[in-house]
Amino acid sequence: MNHRGRGARALEQRVVDVIHARGLRPGMALPTEPQLVELLGASRNSVREAVRALQALGIVEIRHGYGTFVGDASLSGLSTSLAFRVRAGVGAIQDLVEVRELLETGLIGTVATDGLSTARLAELDELVAMMAVDSEADRAFHALLYADCGNELVLRLIELFWDTYHEVEHVLGEPAERTEATVGNHRRILDAVRAKDPAAARAAMQKHFAEVRTRIAQATET
């Protein structure tokens, strides 16, 4: 047994340790490859592979011919991993929607309790109106609904799941028509938020996702 742990992953961690030890912030430059080779006592290949792995996780950002910089660890790694997962798995689409439902039904309760500004409500009204003809309005609606919840992570996650869902929806399913039912569901959600009625908001959200699920079930059966 190596007291250093598995060689491959150990190097990645040591690069991260260098970042933390030097107090490097996102956007700042890492030591150059020769410097990392000298610091970590490993060959160029090993260092490069470790840095490449960290790039896949969004921890560092490599710019050709310029240098390696600290990244912001965006959720792009989760995105590609999820995309692979839904293509490999069978029931993965339902799982994806169920996660969205868990997050959004929970969040809509707090949003409805706290309430939204009249300006924000007006923006959402407009998005609902456009939803019948513009599929992008749907995404914008869900994003804007939780924009003020103060949780950046859950915002990114909802956007990420939404994007992944629509990628695979287009690949493996029919183009979902923006039916009157969909628009009506979103309007009910918005009305409940405007009335500051958390229970009604949750119920409307559940009804919305229930219809999404049935639409998926129909598409996957064919």
Added chain:
Amino acid sequence: MNHRGRGARALEQRVVDVIHARGLRPGMALPTEPQLVELLGASRNSVREAVRALQALGIVEIRHGYGTFVGDASLSGLSTSLAFRVRAGVGAIQDLVEVRELLETGLIGTVATDGLSTARLAELDELVAMMAVDSEADRAFHALLYADCGNELVLRLIELFWDTYHEVEHVLGEPAERTEATVGNHRRILDAVRAKDPAAARAAMQKHFAEVRTRIAQATET
């Protein structure tokens, strides 16, 4: 000279394409490095860097001296990315815990409604008993609680957020003692599930996370 597309990311995608094209399922072997070199027309180092990036995302699993295999995209490798994000100040620990709370309070309702087998309940009883002395029992409890929910994705996500939380907890805070209050909260959750009382289960879960949040608030103030 080289093929089109950005060298690094393009190779990763092409390796993934090979997996999809051959219908490789998780656990099955990828072509060997020399074969990938032949298939993709790239050097061995480039292929290795691409595969290492995929390993960081859990898409493939590399076993020294044996081969490279399709991974299950367990998302466990992404905990370092999320942990880095939190430590870099991009996201907050509270956000992380809030996402866990949203997922688990939503899930525990369905679990309590459907009920669990007596065998599963006995296992959970045992984990609660061990929780006072074994911190790993806490993770196992939350994992086992939703093991039968039929949603593999949400399971992995809960594991991911739990691992990330405990990584940053160890780095930036004191080792959290398994207090009697923690054990009691988990017992209350379990009792509510046994009684098939969704409302009580959700309430117990919220109480659990409320105490986690206060513990975080105390740690971040110091």
Added chain:
DNA sequence: ACCGATTTGTGCGTATGTATG
């Protein structure tokens, strides 16, 4: 328990493309 084949891990050298000054 050893051997040998296979596969991944590591190290080194060199050439090329790219951004900065």
Added chain:
DNA sequence: GCATACATACGCACAAATCGG
């Protein structure tokens, strides 16, 4: 345009790990 520094890519050789005979 030129020079410098850097990342990128390629090729080769050897070490380490695993499996099956």
